[in-house]
Amino acid sequence: xxxxxxxxxxxxxxxxxxxxxxxxxxxxxxxxxxxxxxxxxxxxxxxxxxxxxxxxxxxxxxxxxxxxxxxxxxxxxxxxxxxxxxxxxxxxxxxxxxxxxxxxxxxxxxxxxxxxxxxxxxxxxxxxxxxxxxxxxxxxxxxxxxxxxxxxxxxxxxxxxxxxxxxxxxxxxxxxxxxxxxxxxxxxxxxxx
Ligand code: SF4
Numbered sequence: 001x002x003x004x005x006x007x008x009x010x011x012x013x014x015x016x017x018x019x020x021x022x023x024x025x026x027x028x029x030x031x032x033x034x035x036x037x038x039x040x041x042x043x044x045x046x047x048x049x050x051x052x053x054x055x056x057x058x059x060x061x062x063x064x065x066x067x068x069x070x071x072x073x074x075x076x077x078x079x080x081x082x083x084x085x086x087x088x089x090x091x092x093x094x095x096x097x098x099x100x101x102x103x104x105x106x107x108x109x110x111x112x113x114x115x116x117x118x119x120x121x122x123x124x125x126x127x128x129x130x131x132x133x134x135x136x137x138x139x140x141x142x143x144x145x146x147x148x149x150x151x152x153x154x155x156x157x158x159x160x161x162x163x164x165x166x167x168x169x170x171x172x173x174x175x176x177x178x179x180x181x182x183x184x185x186x187x188x189x190x191x192x193x
Pocket of ligand 1: 034035037039071
C-alpha cells in the first residue's frame with residue numbers, strides 16, 4: 001500500500017487543542033478544495049510505502065502523528081491508520097471534513113470551509129472544529145458544525161488583510177460568542193515549520 005507524500009517533518013503542533021505538543025507531521029498530497037487563502041503547497045509528492053514512511057519517522061521521539069494535507073482523507077484509510085496504531089503511534093488528523101475521517105484516529109480536527117450540513121452528515125462528531133476567519137466574516141451558529149469538544153476561530157495569515165486585524169476581529173468575535181475560543185498559528189509567530 002502506497003501513499004503520495006508531500007513532506008514529513010518533526011515539529012510542535014502550532015494551533016488548536018494540542019498546541020505545543022511535539023508531533024510528526026505527514027503531509028499527504030492533493031486536495032479537493034481550492035481555498036483562496038490556502039498557504040500550503042500540497043501538489044508535489046512522492047509515492048511511499050507504509051514501511052518507507054515508518055522508516056522516515058521512527059527516530060523521532062514523539063509517537064504522535066498528525067496526518068495533514070492537502071486533504072488527508074483523500075488517501076488515508078482504516079488500514080493505514082491501523083498499521084501505524086500497531087506500531088505504537090497515536091494519530092491526529094486535520095481535515096476539511098468533506099470525506100469521512102477513518103476509524104481509529106485518536107484526535108480529529110475538522111476545519112470546514114463551506115457546505116456544513118454535508119460535513120455534519122459525514123463526520124457528526126470530532127474533537128475540534130477550527131474555523132479559519134478573516135476580518136468581517138460572519139460566524140455561523142455553532143449548531144451548524146459537527147459536535148466537538150472545542151470550537152476554535154483561527155485568524156487567517158495572509159497579505160490582503162494584515163494578520164493583526166484578523167486577530168483582533170477574532171478576539172471580538174470570541175467575546176461576543178464565548179462558545180468559541182481563539183487559536184493562533186503559533187508556529188508562524190515563533191518561526192518554526
Ligand atoms: S482545504 Fe485546506 S489544504 Fe485544501 S485548499 Fe483549502 S486551505 Fe488548502
